[in-house]
Amino acid sequence: MGNGLSSDRLLPCLPSFQPLHIVILGLDCAGKTTVLYRLRFNEFVNTVPTKGFNSEKIKLSLGGGGGGGGGGGGGERRRHWTTPSASFHFWDVGGQEKLRPLWRSYTRCADGLVFVVDSVDGERMEEAKTELHKITRLAENQGVPVLVVANKQDLRDALALAEMERLLALRELGAATPWHLQPACAIIGEGLREGVDKLHAMIAKRRKALRQQKKKTR
Numbered sequence: 001m002g003n004g005l006s007s008d009r010l011l012p013c014l015p016s017f018q019p020l021h022i023v024i025l026g027l028d029c030a031g032k033t034t035v036l037y038r039l040r041f042n043e044f045v046n047t048v049p050t051k052g053f054n055s056e057k058i059k060l061s062l063g064g065g066g067g068g069g070g071g072g073g074g075g076e077r078r079r080h081w082t083t084p085s086a087s088f089h090f091w092d093v094g095g096q097e098k099l100r101p102l103w104r105s106y107t108r109c110a111d112g113l114v115f116v117v118d119s120v121d122g123e124r125m126e127e128a129k130t131e132l133h134k135i136t137r138l139a140e141n142q143g144v145p146v147l148v149v150a151n152k153q154d155l156r157d158a159l160a161l162a163e164m165e166r167l168l169a170l171r172e173l174g175a176a177t178p179w180h181l182q183p184a185c186a187i188i189g190e191g192l193r194e195g196v197d198k199l200h201a202m203i204a205k206r207r208k209a210l211r212q213q214k215k216k217t218r
Ligand code: G3D
Pocket: 026, 027, 028, 029, 030, 031, 032, 033, 034, 035, 047, 048, 049, 050, 095, 116, 151, 152, 153, 154, 155, 184, 185, 186, 187, 188
């Protein structure tokens, strides 16, 4: 689910040979740190509330959907040499209310955002929506692709994807902001690699559009 659009006047701050700068945001307890360590180690890591941030550089194969984990290919035993891969620098930032004003300093120069939402936390869906829209509306984040992770889909009371799309008002994110809503269960890793594939595709598409735009204005 997503709009898959890509166009913006801002140029990405990082040259393409550097890892993609991805910021993982969302309310506290949504599962951000679980997502980060699942991608890094391909296993469940017990988390404690994040007071500041966690950061990991991870090389991941692309296009394989589920597949192995990160950590430079440690869990990717069957990877063929032609399988495309990409390097990511993930920043998982604390989601408690008092820490949210700090988000902006991490998203400056971001190539992409991952916004993790607890699919069971209906009571705080409005709050999640407000924070998501606030961060994507910042001038420096205009056009930055967003992967919205509908996490904890393993739980019985998880909201359906269409309902989450509606409650988070994803269609109101703005025509310039590409987004994709990915159902996931971070504790077992389900949906995460598909989500990263989508995010990477949106970033690549945006970069291509920006290059073409730059050529035209020369
Ligand atoms: P945060 O970094 O967004 O604050 P955490 O969230 O990654 O610390 O996760 C908060 C709690 O949610 C953790 O449980 C974690 O195990 C749980 N969690 C994360 N992802 C999932 C998921 O996909 N399904 C389920 N059922 N639980 C998940 P605790 O008990 O340690 O608070």
